[in-house]
Amino acid sequence: MLKKLVLLITLVFSMSADVRPKAPVPTMESMNQHRGNCKVPEFLVNIPPMMQDDYVECVNSRYKPSKMLAQVVLKQQVNKSAEVISIEPAPRFYTRVYKVTYKIGEKTKAMICNDRMTYCLDDKPIVSRER
Numbered sequence: 001m002l003k004k005l006v007l008l009i010t011l012v013f014s015m016s017a018d019v020r021p022k023a024p025v026p027t028m029e030s031m032n033q034h035r036g037n038c039k040v041p042e043f044l045v046n047i048p049p050m051m052q053d054d055y056v057e058c059v060n061s062r063y064k065p066s067k068m069l070a071q072v073v074l075k076q077q078v079n080k081s082a083e084v085i086s087i088e089p090a091p092r093f094y095t096r097v098y099k100v101t102y103k104i105g106e107k108t109k110a111m112i113c114n115d116r117m118t119y120c121l122d123d124k125p126i127v128s129r130e131r
Contacts, residue, residue: 060089063096063115070100073117079104092126099123 038045047055067084074082085101085108096115101108110123 056089056095059095060098064089065098065100065113065115065117069117070102070113073113073120074100074102077120078102078111081105090123 065087067087070084070087071082074084082102082104085103087098087100089095090097090099090112093112098113098115099110100113100117100120101110103109111120112123113120
Protein backbone atom coordinates (compact mmCIF):
# COMPACT_ATOMS: atom_id res chain seq x y z
CA MET A 1 0.00 0.00 0.00
CA LEU A 2 2.84 2.36 0.86
CA LYS A 3 4.47 1.58 -2.50
CA LYS A 4 1.30 2.52 -4.35
CA LEU A 5 1.00 5.76 -2.38
CA VAL A 6 4.60 6.75 -3.13
CA LEU A 7 4.13 5.87 -6.79
CA LEU A 8 0.93 7.93 -6.96
CA ILE A 9 2.58 10.96 -5.32
CA THR A 10 5.59 10.69 -7.65
CA LEU A 11 3.30 10.44 -10.66
CA VAL A 12 1.29 13.52 -9.60
CA PHE A 13 4.44 15.59 -9.01
CA SER A 14 6.00 14.54 -12.31
CA MET A 15 2.85 15.47 -14.23
CA SER A 16 2.54 18.86 -12.56
CA ALA A 17 6.24 19.63 -13.09
CA ASP A 18 5.77 19.37 -16.87
CA VAL A 19 3.09 22.09 -16.99
CA ARG A 20 4.59 25.38 -18.13
CA PRO A 21 3.00 28.80 -18.09
CA LYS A 22 1.85 30.20 -21.41
CA ALA A 23 4.26 32.44 -23.29
CA PRO A 24 3.24 36.10 -23.35
CA VAL A 25 1.59 37.15 -26.60
CA PRO A 26 2.80 40.53 -27.86
CA THR A 27 0.09 43.05 -28.61
CA MET A 28 0.09 45.20 -31.75
CA GLU A 29 0.76 48.24 -29.57
CA SER A 30 3.91 46.75 -28.06
CA MET A 31 5.11 45.56 -31.49
CA ASN A 32 4.67 49.03 -32.99
CA GLN A 33 6.67 50.60 -30.16
CA HIS A 34 9.77 48.67 -31.15
CA ARG A 35 9.34 48.65 -34.91
CA GLY A 36 7.83 52.07 -35.53
CA ASN A 37 4.44 52.64 -37.10
CA CYS A 38 4.92 50.79 -40.37
CA LYS A 39 1.95 50.22 -42.62
CA VAL A 40 3.79 47.80 -44.90
CA PRO A 41 4.19 44.09 -44.17
CA GLU A 42 7.22 42.94 -42.21
CA PHE A 43 8.64 40.98 -45.18
CA LEU A 44 8.94 44.24 -47.13
CA VAL A 45 10.76 45.99 -44.30
CA ASN A 46 13.35 43.29 -43.67
CA ILE A 47 14.78 42.00 -46.94
CA PRO A 48 16.84 38.83 -46.55
CA PRO A 49 20.56 39.57 -47.09
CA MET A 50 20.82 37.27 -50.11
CA MET A 51 18.11 39.30 -51.91
CA GLN A 52 19.37 42.77 -51.01
CA ASP A 53 21.76 43.20 -53.96
CA ASP A 54 19.11 42.04 -56.44
CA TYR A 55 16.55 44.36 -54.85
CA VAL A 56 18.87 47.38 -55.07
CA GLU A 57 19.72 46.60 -58.71
CA CYS A 58 16.04 46.12 -59.62
CA VAL A 59 14.86 49.34 -57.96
CA ASN A 60 17.71 51.38 -59.41
CA SER A 61 17.10 50.11 -62.94
CA ARG A 62 13.32 50.61 -62.65
CA TYR A 63 13.50 54.23 -61.46
CA LYS A 64 16.55 55.31 -63.47
CA PRO A 65 15.79 58.64 -65.17
CA SER A 66 15.91 58.65 -68.95
CA LYS A 67 18.73 60.33 -70.82
CA MET A 68 16.19 62.70 -72.39
CA LEU A 69 14.94 63.86 -68.97
CA ALA A 70 18.50 64.37 -67.74
CA GLN A 71 19.36 66.36 -70.86
CA VAL A 72 16.34 68.66 -70.38
CA VAL A 73 17.18 69.24 -66.69
CA LEU A 74 20.83 69.95 -67.52
CA LYS A 75 19.93 72.47 -70.18
CA GLN A 76 17.47 74.23 -67.83
CA GLN A 77 19.50 74.22 -64.62
CA VAL A 78 23.17 73.99 -65.57
CA ASN A 79 24.05 75.19 -69.06
CA LYS A 80 22.46 75.09 -72.51
CA SER A 81 25.58 73.45 -73.96
CA ALA A 82 25.69 70.61 -71.37
CA GLU A 83 25.59 67.07 -72.75
CA VAL A 84 24.78 63.94 -70.77
CA ILE A 85 27.53 61.32 -70.75
CA SER A 86 26.09 58.75 -68.37
CA ILE A 87 23.49 58.08 -65.69
CA GLU A 88 24.31 55.43 -63.10
CA PRO A 89 23.31 54.64 -59.51
CA ALA A 90 25.23 56.77 -57.02
CA PRO A 91 27.71 54.55 -55.17
CA ARG A 92 27.25 56.00 -51.68
CA PHE A 93 23.46 55.68 -51.66
CA TYR A 94 21.06 52.76 -51.31
CA THR A 95 18.42 53.25 -54.02
CA ARG A 96 16.85 55.83 -56.31
CA VAL A 97 19.78 58.27 -56.23
CA TYR A 98 21.78 58.66 -59.44
CA LYS A 99 25.08 60.14 -60.52
CA VAL A 100 24.62 62.09 -63.74
CA THR A 101 27.91 62.72 -65.53
CA TYR A 102 27.85 65.49 -68.10
CA LYS A 103 30.18 67.50 -70.28
CA ILE A 104 30.37 71.24 -70.93
CA GLY A 105 32.90 71.95 -73.62
CA GLU A 106 35.98 69.97 -72.54
CA LYS A 107 35.12 69.82 -68.82
CA THR A 108 33.47 66.73 -67.39
CA LYS A 109 31.37 67.20 -64.25
CA ALA A 110 28.89 65.18 -62.27
CA MET A 111 25.91 65.75 -60.04
CA ILE A 112 23.84 63.58 -57.74
CA CYS A 113 20.10 63.59 -58.44
CA ASN A 114 16.96 61.86 -57.23
CA ASP A 115 14.98 59.57 -59.53
CA ARG A 116 12.72 62.35 -60.89
CA MET A 117 15.59 64.79 -61.42
CA THR A 118 13.77 67.36 -59.26
CA TYR A 119 16.61 67.70 -56.75
CA CYS A 120 20.27 67.72 -57.78
CA LEU A 121 23.57 68.57 -56.06
CA ASP A 122 27.11 68.82 -57.39
CA ASP A 123 29.07 65.63 -56.82
CA LYS A 124 31.78 66.89 -54.50
CA PRO A 125 33.79 65.09 -51.83
CA ILE A 126 32.08 64.76 -48.47
CA VAL A 127 33.58 66.93 -45.77
CA SER A 128 33.85 65.26 -42.37
CA ARG A 129 35.16 66.31 -38.99
CA GLU A 130 36.88 63.03 -38.25
CA ARG A 131 40.54 63.34 -37.35
